[in-house]
Amino acid sequence: MNDEFLKSLKNIEAPEPSGAARTRALDAAMAAFDAAQAEESEKNQKKNSESAQGGGTAARLRSITSRWKRNWTMDIRVPLGATVAALLVVPMGWYFLNQTALTPVELSMPSLPPITSADGAGEMEVANVQTRQAQEFPTAPAAIPAPVAESLGNVAMEQTAASPTFSSAPMPAGGFARTGLYETKAGDGDRFTAFDEGGVKLTANEPVSTFSIDVDTTSYAYMRRVLEMGQIPPADAIRVEELINYFSYDYPAPEAGGAPFLPTIAVHPSPWNAESRLVHIGIRAQDVDISEVPPANLVFLIDTSGSMDEPDRLPLLKRAFALLVNELSADDTVSIVTYAGAAGVVLEPTSGAEKRKILAALENLQPGGSTAGAQGIEAAYRLAQDAMIEGGTNRVLLATDGDFNVGISDPDGLERLIEGERRKGIFLSVLGFGMGNYNDATMQSLAQAGNGTAAYIDSFSEARKVLVEELGGTLLMVAKDVKVQVEFNPAAVSEYRLIGYETRALNREDFNNDAVDAGDVGAGHSVTAIYEIVPAGARGSVDPLRYGENAAAPALGEDDEFGFLKIRYKAPDSEVSQLIEAPIPVAGQYRAIADAPQDMRFATAVAAFGQKLRGSGHLAAMSWDDIRALALFARGEDASGRRSEFLRLVDIAASLD
Amino acid sequence: MNLPLSTPDLVSRAAGGDRAAFAALVNDHYDFLYRTAYKWCGNRADAEDVAQDVCVKLAGALKGFDGRSAFTSWLYRIVLNTVRDRQRQGARRARQADALSKVTAGEAAPDQESAVTENQMWAAVRRLPEKQRDAMLLVYAEDRSHAEAAGIMGVKEATVSWYVHEARKALRDMV
Numbered sequence: 001m002n003d004e005f006l007k008s009l010k011n012i013e014a015p016e017p018s019g020a021a022r023t024r025a026l027d028a029a030m031a032a033f034d035a036a037q038a039e040e041s042e043k044n045q046k047k048n049s050e051s052a053q054g055g056g057t058a059a060r061l062r063s064i065t066s067r068w069k070r071n072w073t074m075d076i077r078v079p080l081g082a083t084v085a086a087l088l089v090v091p092m093g094w095y096f097l098n099q100t101a102l103t104p105v106e107l108s109m110p111s112l113p114p115i116t117s118a119d120g121a122g123e124m125e126v127a128n129v130q131t132r133q134a135q136e137f138p139t140a141p142a143a144i145p146a147p148v149a150e151s152l153g154n155v156a157m158e159q160t161a162a163s164p165t166f167s168s169a170p171m172p173a174g175g176f177a178r179t180g181l182y183e184t185k186a187g188d189g190d191r192f193t194a195f196d197e198g199g200v201k202l203t204a205n206e207p208v209s210t211f212s213i214d215v216d217t218t219s220y221a222y223m224r225r226v227l228e229m230g231q232i233p234p235a236d237a238i239r240v241e242e243l244i245n246y247f248s249y250d251y252p253a254p255e256a257g258g259a260p261f262l263p264t265i266a267v268h269p270s271p272w273n274a275e276s277r278l279v280h281i282g283i284r285a286q287d288v289d290i291s292e293v294p295p296a297n298l299v300f301l302i303d304t305s306g307s308m309d310e311p312d313r314l315p316l317l318k319r320a321f322a323l324l325v326n327e328l329s330a331d332d333t334v335s336i337v338t339y340a341g342a343a344g345v346v347l348e349p350t351s352g353a354e355k356r357k358i359l360a361a362l363e364n365l366q367p368g369g370s371t372a373g374a375q376g377i378e379a380a381y382r383l384a385q386d387a388m389i390e391g392g393t394n395r396v397l398l399a400t401d402g403d404f405n406v407g408i409s410d411p412d413g414l415e416r417l418i419e420g421e422r423r424k425g426i427f428l429s430v431l432g433f434g435m436g437n438y439n440d441a442t443m444q445s446l447a448q449a450g451n452g453t454a455a456y457i458d459s460f461s462e463a464r465k466v467l468v469e470e471l472g473g474t475l476l477m478v479a480k481d482v483k484v485q486v487e488f489n490p491a492a493v494s495e496y497r498l499i500g501y502e503t504r505a506l507n508r509e510d511f512n513n514d515a516v517d518a519g520d521v522g523a524g525h526s527v528t529a530i531y532e533i534v535p536a537g538a539r540g541s542v543d544p545l546r547y548g549e550n551a552a553a554p555a556l557g558e559d560d561e562f563g564f565l566k567i568r569y570k571a572p573d574s575e576v577s578q579l580i581e582a583p584i585p586v587a588g589q590y591r592a593i594a595d596a597p598q599d600m601r602f603a604t605a606v607a608a609f610g611q612k613l614r615g616s617g618h619l620a621a622m623s624w625d626d627i628r629a630l631a632l633f634a635r636g637e638d639a640s641g642r643r644s645e646f647l648r649l650v651d652i653a654a655s656l657d
Numbered sequence: 658m659n660l661p662l663s664t665p666d667l668v669s670r671a672a673g674g675d676r677a678a679f680a681a682l683v684n685d686h687y688d689f690l691y692r693t694a695y696k697w698c699g700n701r702a703d704a705e706d707v708a709q710d711v712c713v714k715l716a717g718a719l720k721g722f723d724g725r726s727a728f729t730s731w732l733y734r735i736v737l738n739t740v741r742d743r744q745r746q747g748a749r750r751a752r753q754a755d756a757l758s759k760v761t762a763g764e765a766a767p768d769q770e771s772a773v774t775e776n777q778m779w780a781a782v783r784r785l786p787e788k789q790r791d792a793m794l795l796v797y798a799e800d801r802s803h804a805e806a807a808g809i810m811g812v813k814e815a816t817v818s819w820y821v822h823e824a825r826k827a828l829r830d831m832v
Contacts, residue, residue: 006793006797006825007797008778009778009779009782009793009794009797009798010797010798010800014691014692014695014696014701014704015695015701017687017688017691017701017704017705017708018701018705021691021705021708021709022687022691024709025683025687025705025708025709025712025713026680026683026684026687026712028709028712028713029679029680029683029709029712029713029715029716030676030679030680030683030716031713032712032713032714032715032716032717033671033676033679033716034676035716036716036717037674037676040674
């Protein structure tokens with residue numbers, strides 16, 4: 001035992017701390033700091049006036065939640081913590097009250113109030129946290145294995161008993177999610193492209209509006225997940241058009257053999273602004289029976305990095321792909337390639353008839369191992385090339401929780417590769433899983449480069465929606481590079497605003513430029529865009545010009561048009577676009593929103609919800625209750641139950657605000 | 658506002674309730690906390706947990722920092738206490754022992770005695786009684802003088818020397 005030897009202790013090198021852990025720690029610290037400050041000011045307030053408002057409430061809450069107190073991972077005592085716990089419990093109560101068959105059991109919800117997720121990205125560590133709680137705090141409520149339905153039932157009962165009291169407790173003004181007091185953010189490592197809400201445009205200055213279609217629905221699934229965790233999703237995660245397009249609307253479909261889709265146009269008053277109207281532009285693509293879809297050559301490119309080792313990631317992914325495999329026929333082929341973990345080809349192209357072989361290969365996937373850059377994507381494209389089906393669907397399905405180290409580290413290089421393969425006829429779709437590492441921005445851009453959709457799979461029912469119900473749309477593109485351009489008539493419309501599509505805006509000249517890429521529409525997809533317009537003469541956001549040419553707008557006749565709609569699209573195998581045109585007539589507009597078709601009223605409610613969730617100023621006059629009522633009366637038959645689920649999300653959002 | 662402030666400034670501002678100062682302070686020291694925790698725990702997951710716990714503790718404890726010792730010495734003390742509390746709960750003993758061999762493999766300097774022996778010794782140091790381990794790691798892994806280690810551990814310098822002596826004796830028997 002010499003000194004030299006002991007000095008080698010200095011050589012202990014800590015590996016780099018992970019960014020997520022760091023963020024989590026800093027967030028937790030800030031939350032604790034805020035709680036300490038709040039405690040301080042509470043103390044001071046108490047000194048000043050014993051009858052401080054809300055004091056009694058806090059005491060009551062504290063007594064109820066005392067058994068959870070010990071759950072704090074920190075040693076410092078935070079009396080306010082009880083209140084905070086209660087605030088977190090309310091949405092949890094909602095969550096459990098709202099458990100139905102629609103939100104299936106494999107949601108890896110923290111089954112205890114996510115108090116320990118003062119560590120921000122709580123989700124990622126839920127399993128660990130629970131174990132730790134169970135071990136460290138024998139008095140804590142027993143940890144419940146999240147995926148067990150029976151246990152969820154028990155918890156639901158427990159929570160039901162407690163939640164009426166909680167919900168009747170007054171919420172602090174401003175709502176908890178925005179007070180900064182224990183602001184637990186869902187998935188802190190999740191990355192979204194930041195964008196601002198589309199602004200109001202004056203028709204006189206800028207009469208033409210151009211955008212690309214967007215049939216992705218990732219935003220809705222992500223929002224649902226975060227709300228169900230009792231948190232307000234970040235504004236950048238809410239793309240209103242994706243919320244609207246999550247639902248299918250029964251617009252008239254075109255006849256077979258004609259144009260691939262048909263626009264449906266309607267104008268009705270806006271529920272949130274008495275001066276304005278909403279112009280709905282609904283597009284419905286031809287529906288194709290799944291048996292008529294040409295054979296598919298699918299390559300699953302699956303992330304098996306260690307981070308996929310969560311119930312809502314690889315296990316859910318396996319079940320999701322199993323659903324898809326069960327839909328395939330003998331003409332289809334499936335290959336499986338993994339990356340980031342044990343990398344390589346897991347399954348050479350195999351006929352859809354050999355379901356057992358495919359499912360076994362899928363089942364054997366294990367997360368973990370090194371994250372050495374495997375040549376995953378190149379292997380995937382090579383297999384797709386090997387099994388190429390002329391005239392069929394050739395598609396790579398990339399499934400990941402956010403690691404895109406598929407073998408090419410440069411993101412632009414990856415996009416270029418995907419674009420190059422797209423030109424060879426191999427498309428790419430992206431399925432996102434999990435939370436905390438989720439990279440929305442990259443998912444979107446890769447899927448767009450690959451002429452595919454991006455979907456966020458948060459549950460088994462979402463997997464069923466994307467991979468079974470909408471399989472035709474996922475596999476069979478009926479039109480690509482679909483662009484919409486609307487020219488507003490300055491004599492009829494003084495101002496307009498496109499709701500959503502901020503990240504899909506195109507330049508006016510892009511519309512006729514076939515080289516500019518845009519969104520694609522699959523079989524059976526419906527797409528809705530909503531403009532809010534202020535008719536000429538109505539009070540808008542700016543004063544009319546005193547010296548303007550037509551300061552006094554003439555009354556609109558029945559023959560007038562609000563504007564003119566143009567849609568450009570390309571047939572899947574063509575590089576030349578075709579044009580669909582339709583006027584937006586003043587005649588035939590609905591005088592009351594109640595007269596508008598049910599689907600359009602529902603889309604309006606979703607649009608209102610998304611904007612309000614984003615904190616849009618335009619929605620200040622419309623309450624959550626108004627949104628709920630609008631959606632409720634437009635729910636219709638709702639065979640899938642998704643519209644009812646939406647109503648519950650409105651309730652959760654209302655309770656969080 | 659955006660001028661970088663010295664650590665003592667940040668500490669006093671944060672203790673006074675300045676949110677931005679506290680954020681900057683924690684941000685500046687997170688790596689130090691994590692690296693120290695790593696040396697004591699020997700695995701990344703525990704180190705990250707400890708670092709986070711310390712960050713949270715700081716929010717309430719900062720007011721108690723009296724400035725008589727250096728801020729880093731004070732941080733050491735909190736980290737060491739957190740590690741101790743955590744290990745007394747014993748929740749992750751097994752996992753830690755497991756992880757240790759993996760983490761330290763390949764990091765040994767080649768000119769020392771065989772890497773295996775060195776790894777074994779690190780593991781052995783971490784298995785020492787708490788006080789001895791703290792003293793050993795402060796003196797040898799953190800390169801602190803006996804006096805500094807004494808300040809951090811809140812004991813007399815002679816006591817640190819005693820711990821080191823005892824530890825070396827114990828190690829000789831263990832390795």
